[in-house]
Amino acid sequence: MRYITPRKAAMGLGSAHSGTADHWFLTVSSCALVLLVxxxxxxxxxxxxxxxxxxVAYFGRPYPALITALFIVVGMVHFIxxxxxxxxxxxxxxxxxxxxxxxxxxxxAVIAAAVFALAKMTLVTVAI
Amino acid sequence: xxDVNRGNRPxxxxxxxxxxxxxxxxxxxxxITGHALVAGILxxxxxxxxxxxxxxxxxAADWVVRSWIxxxxxxxxxxxxWFHALAGIRHLFYDSGKLLRxxxxxxxxWAIIIGSVVLxxxxxxxxxxx
Numbered sequence: 001m002r003y004i005t006p007r008k009a010a011m012g013l014g015s016a017h018s019g020t021a022d023h024w025f026l027t028v029s030s031c032a033l034v035l036l037v038x039x040x041x042x043x044x045x046x047x048x049x050x051x052x053x054x055x056v057a058y059f060g061r062p063y064p065a066l067i068t069a070l071f072i073v074v075g076m077v078h079f080i081x082x083x084x085x086x087x088x089x090x091x092x093x094x095x096x097x098x099x100x101x102x103x104x105x106x107x108x109a110v111i112a113a114a115v116f117a118l119a120k121m122t123l124v125t126v127a128i
Numbered sequence: 129x130x131d132v133n134r135g136n137r138p139x140x141x142x143x144x145x146x147x148x149x150x151x152x153x154x155x156x157x158x159x160i161t162g163h164a165l166v167a168g169i170l171x172x173x174x175x176x177x178x179x180x181x182x183x184x185x186x187x188a189a190d191w192v193v194r195s196w197i198x199x200x201x202x203x204x205x206x207x208x209x210w211f212h213a214l215a216g217i218r219h220l221f222y223d224s225g226k227l228l229r230x231x232x233x234x235x236x237x238w239a240i241i242i243g244s245v246v247l248x249x250x251x252x253x254x255x256x257x258x
Contacts, residue, residue: 027223030216037213041206044172045255048193048202052186055179068176072169082162110173117176124180 022081029078033071040071059121072114076107151233154240158215161208168205171198206251211244 002009014020043064050058059065083103091099148156171193178189192198218236221227227236 027220030220034213034217037209041209041251045251048255052179052183052190055186059176059179072173075169079162079166082159086159086163110169113177114173117173117180120180121176 022084026078026081029074029081032074033078036067036071036074039067043067056121056124059118060124065118065122069115069118073111076111080104080107149230149234150237151230154215154237158212158219161212161215165205165208165212167201168208171201171205203248203252207244207248210247210251211240214240214243214247 047055047058047064059068080103084100087096087099087103175189175193178185193202218227218240221236227233
């Protein structure tokens with residue numbers, strides 16, 4: 001017999017050993033993305049077709065820049081957690097570790113590239 | 129004892145012949161659309177980075193975005209994004225213990241399929257005519 005309460009036995013356990021943190025993150029980020037999806041699609045829809053200088057000026061404005069940055073950062077971290085569930089379902093052992101590392105590195109590279117581009121367009125617009 | 133029921137026993141579903149219920153199809157489509165969206169995001173991020181790289185880089189990326197390849201990738205991404213968003217909203221209902229009865233899950237599946245197509249057509253109309 002174990003002399004601990006049921007609550008203590010459940011603390012920090014679960015198959016993930018991190019409780020429901022990933023599930024809760026996906027819940028919170030999905031709520032944010034429900035709002036960001038239509039906003040992002042409007043921003044991109046208005047941007048496609050603009051000539052180069054107008055496009056740079058467009059993404060230098062606060063609303064398009066913030067919506068795009070938020071969508072890509074929140075979306076790609078949501079993507080990391082989502083691929084993690086898929087990887088846990090279909091891959092084992094070393095393949096699983098490699099797949100998780102590739103997913104995380106790739107997603108943060110996409111975030112870095114997008115943030116760099118948006119930051120540069122914002123600074124160029126300020127300089128003008 | 130003789131096996132009198134040979135050949136007439138209930139079988140567990142076999143993946144090759146089992147017809148997946150609609151709720152199962154829309155469920156696996158949520159995962160597929162979520163992962164496929166990487167194509168659209170890569171195209172758009174390449175386009176954004178090209179815009180701050182130089183006129184030649186931008187010309188190349190912008191040509192792809194506005195070509196028929198870009199049209200297929202971005203329209204597909206728009207549909208995948210709407211589908212994934214609607215299916216994600218259904219998951220929020222699932223998590224709170226709602227829509228879990230078979231008829232409700234079936235109806236929600238149709239709502240996701242029809243809703244995603246309608247919203248994609250609306251997005252295209254808004255893009256081309258507004």
